[in-house]
Amino acid sequence: MIIMHDIIKTYITGQVTFQALRGINLHIKKGEFVAIVGPSGSGKSTLMNIAGCLDIPTRGSYLLDGKQVSAFNSNQLAEIRNKKVGFVFQAFNLLPYATAYENVEVPLLFAGVNRRKRKERITRLLGQVGLAEKAANKPTEMSGGEMQRVAIARALANEPDIILADEPTGNLDSKSGQQIVNIFHELWKMGKTVLIITHDSNIAGRVERIIQLKDGQIENSHSPAAV
Amino acid sequence: MQLIILYNTFIRDFRKQKKRITLTLIALAWGTISIMLLLAFGEGLHQQLSINQKGTGENIGILWSGQTTKAYRGMGKGRRIWLYKEDPEYLAAQIPEIETIGGEYSRWGVQIRYQDKVLNEHVTGIPPCYREIRNHIPQEGGRMINRIDMDEKRRVVFLGSNLKKRMFEDEDPIGKQILLNEIPFTVIGIMIEKIQMGNYEGMDEDVAAIPATTFKAIFGDLYLDYIVYRAYHPDQMAEIEKKIYRALGVKYNFDPTDDRAISIWDIASSSREFNNMMLGIKIFLGIIGFLTLLVAGVGVANIMYVSIKERTREIGIKMAVGARKSLILYQFLVEALIITFSGGFLGMSLSYILTEGFKRLPLENQVLDFMGRPTVSLEIGLVVITILGILGLVSGIFPAMRAASTNPVESLRYE
Numbered sequence: 325m326i327i328m329h330d331i332i333k334t335y336i337t338g339q340v341t342f343q344a345l346r347g348i349n350l351h352i353k354k355g356e357f358v359a360i361v362g363p364s365g366s367g368k369s370t371l372m373n374i375a376g377c378l379d380i381p382t383r384g385s386y387l388l389d390g391k392q393v394s395a396f397n398s399n400q401l402a403e404i405r406n407k408k409v410g411f412v413f414q415a416f417n418l419l420p421y422a423t424a425y426e427n428v429e430v431p432l433l434f435a436g437v438n439r440r441k442r443k444e445r446i447t448r449l450l451g452q453v454g455l456a457e458k459a460a461n462k463p464t465e466m467s468g469g470e471m472q473r474v475a476i477a478r479a480l481a482n483e484p485d486i487i488l489a490d491e492p493t494g495n496l497d498s499k500s501g502q503q504i505v506n507i508f509h510e511l512w513k514m515g516k517t518v519l520i521i522t523h524d525s526n527i528a529g530r531v532e533r534i535i536q537l538k539d540g541q542i543e544n545s546h547s548p549a550a551v
Numbered sequence: 552m553q554l555i556i557l558y559n560t561f562i563r564d565f566r567k568q569k570k571r572i573t574l575t576l577i578a579l580a581w582g583t584i585s586i587m588l589l590l591a592f593g594e595g596l597h598q599q600l601s602i603n604q605k606g607t608g609e610n611i612g613i614l615w616s617g618q619t620t621k622a623y624r625g626m627g628k629g630r631r632i633w634l635y636k637e638d639p640e641y642l643a644a645q646i647p648e649i650e651t652i653g654g655e656y657s658r659w660g661v662q663i664r665y666q667d668k669v670l671n672e673h674v675t676g677i678p679p680c681y682r683e684i685r686n687h688i689p690q691e692g693g694r695m696i697n698r699i700d701m702d703e704k705r706r707v708v709f710l711g712s713n714l715k716k717r718m719f720e721d722e723d724p725i726g727k728q729i730l731l732n733e734i735p736f737t738v739i740g741i742m743i744e745k746i747q748m749g750n751y752e753g754m755d756e757d758v759a760a761i762p763a764t765t766f767k768a769i770f771g772d773l774y775l776d777y778i779v780y781r782a783y784h785p786d787q788m789a790e791i792e793k794k795i796y797r798a799l800g801v802k803y804n805f806d807p808t809d810d811r812a813i814s815i816w817d818i819a820s821s822s823r824e825f826n827n828m829m830l831g832i833k834i835f836l837g838i839i840g841f842l843t844l845l846v847a848g849v850g851v852a853n854i855m856y857v858s859i860k861e862r863t864r865e866i867g868i869k870m871a872v873g874a875r876k877s878l879i880l881y882q883f884l885v886e887a888l889i890i891t892f893s894g895g896f897l898g899m900s901l902s903y904i905l906t907e908g909f910k911r912l913p914l915e916n917q918v919l920d921f922m923g924r925p926t927v928s929l930e931i932g933l934v935v936i937t938i939l940g941i942l943g944l945v946s947g948i949f950p951a952m953r954a955a956s957t958n959p960v961e962s963l964r965y966e
Binding site for chain 1: 867
């Protein structure tokens with residue numbers, strides 16, 4: 325599903341160049357449940373952004389479902405982010421002025437789904453994450469765990485194959501965090517490919533594979549039992 | 552739903568930047584009012600001046616005698632060319648483009664007496680067709696000189712509205728006797744009040760007009776002072792002028808290219824010049840208004856830039872869940888247009904109210920007779936809407952393009 329070969333990402337800020345990724349080789353199979361761990365600044369988020377087509381590598385090849393991502397134009401990349409990939413962020417990144425319902429609706433609007441189908445799907449998704457009765461609430465009226473569940477519902481809106489989560493439990497208390505982890509676990513069991521950046525050993529213990537990053541390179545890739 | 556999201560975003564932005572948006576709306580409304588009012592005054596002026604100009608007559612040319620400046624067929628230059636009472640008929644027969652034609656006698660300093668009031672006035676001898684071509688239209692209760700007056704050389708007089716006021720004040724003069732050089736004349740009609748921009752010999756409101764035949768019989772003038780003709784269409788004026796020179800050149804033996812032998816004043820051509828001048832004035836007023844509006848446009852662009860900066864994160868989120876760049880572009884462009892048109896609509900409504908109010912003011916004076924009243928026409932509305940649209944697009948496109956070129960990774964990190 326995800327095949328990266330020798331991915332390099334360089335940021336240039338004024339005179340300073342910073343190499344966030346220094347030659348990543350990675351192969352993630354369809355339906356895999358993977359955690360990416362590593363100290364801050366090791367390139368975890370950059371790797372995730374590239375995997376989700378939010379960012380493009382400076383060099384190297386990235387095959388997503390066998391297709392070369394560097395060949396896509398900005399509209400095609402937007403379509404991948406809309407339909408193939410679902411993002412979940414540490415800071416939730418919900419639209420503050422929109423209700424839970426409207427937040428989940430955004431990717432459906434971009435995908436051009438009709439009103440009836442949108443309603444059907446949003447209701448099902450909010451039910452799935454246990455927030456059916458919070459549909460009309462705005463993010464300011466919800467707890468962190470609830471906001472993150474809305475964000476997950478949004479990520480699932482267009483039924484993507486891949487879920488990318490960047491420290492999804494980082495801003496949550498342990499109980500809410502546990503709920504979120506359970507949801508990811510269920511998603512994986514339903515056949516989604518799940519890629520989570522985390523510091524949380526609770527998550528790391530439940531995945532199939534842990535990829536350890538350090539200084540922009542993969543230091544280690546192993547199953548959790550090996551820890 | 553897409554519209555609702557755009558709308559919600561706009562409302563949220565409005566709440567956040569209430570003061571800034573309100574000020575910009577005021578600036579837009581102000582700019583729109585100034586451009587609307589300037590154009591409306593221009594339009595009012597144009598309409599009033601057109602009415603005033605038509606006082607003399609439409610599509611008409613005025614012909615009078617002159618002096619040759621070229622030797623022709625053995626005759627030296629400096630010869631006077633006179634117009635005779637048969638000439639109008641002659642010209643009408645020669646030139647099919649002429650719709651109506653008539654000759655006029657004119658004399659100043661004629662004593663007019665009514666009871667103990669004595670005035671020295673301008674008297675003209677005119678044909679009945681002056682009713683049509685020179686707008687000698689009678690007020691209710693009276694009539695204009697007619698064919699029988701002409702044939703019988705009746706002693707009847709048709710008075711200009713101002714002369715009537717000076718002689719009769721509030722009295723009804725129809726049927727009364729007045730004395731022109733001690734010859735009794737019956738007043739048959741008063742000319743309607745009209746405002747006249749161009750004149751060739753005094754204003755019509757001060758004239759005492761009698762039948763041309765009566766005039767010739769009493770004063771014994773040998774020559775016509777003027778011949779006035781009207782074309783079927785204003786485009787024929789130049790052609791008619793050329794043909795008049797040719798026809799009279801043949802009759803009175805002068806060189807048809809000798810433009811001083813007779814003189815012609817083409818009122819239609821001066822009305823064309825007048826229209827061009829008015830267009831110039833309107834464009835000038837429009838530019839002033841446009842510049843005012845432009846300042847408001849800068850305000851819109853400013854708001855959009857601030858709004859985009861504040862919404863960097865929102866843009867990033869939308870891009871992360873699959874918004875195309877074009878969608879972000881449209882969103883901000885539409886917002887700029889909404890702001891522009893809201894301000895514009897406010898300004899247009901206010902200017903409409905202002906001009907309507909001005910029209911209803913019971914003002915009746917000479918200034919208004921020349922200035923006219925500001926008029927908002929559909930044309931002006933369309934011009935202003937077009938300008939607002941361009942303004943909204945221009946002041947929205949650059950901020951919107953910046954928003955669309957946002958890097959989603961960076962904007963998600965933006966706090």
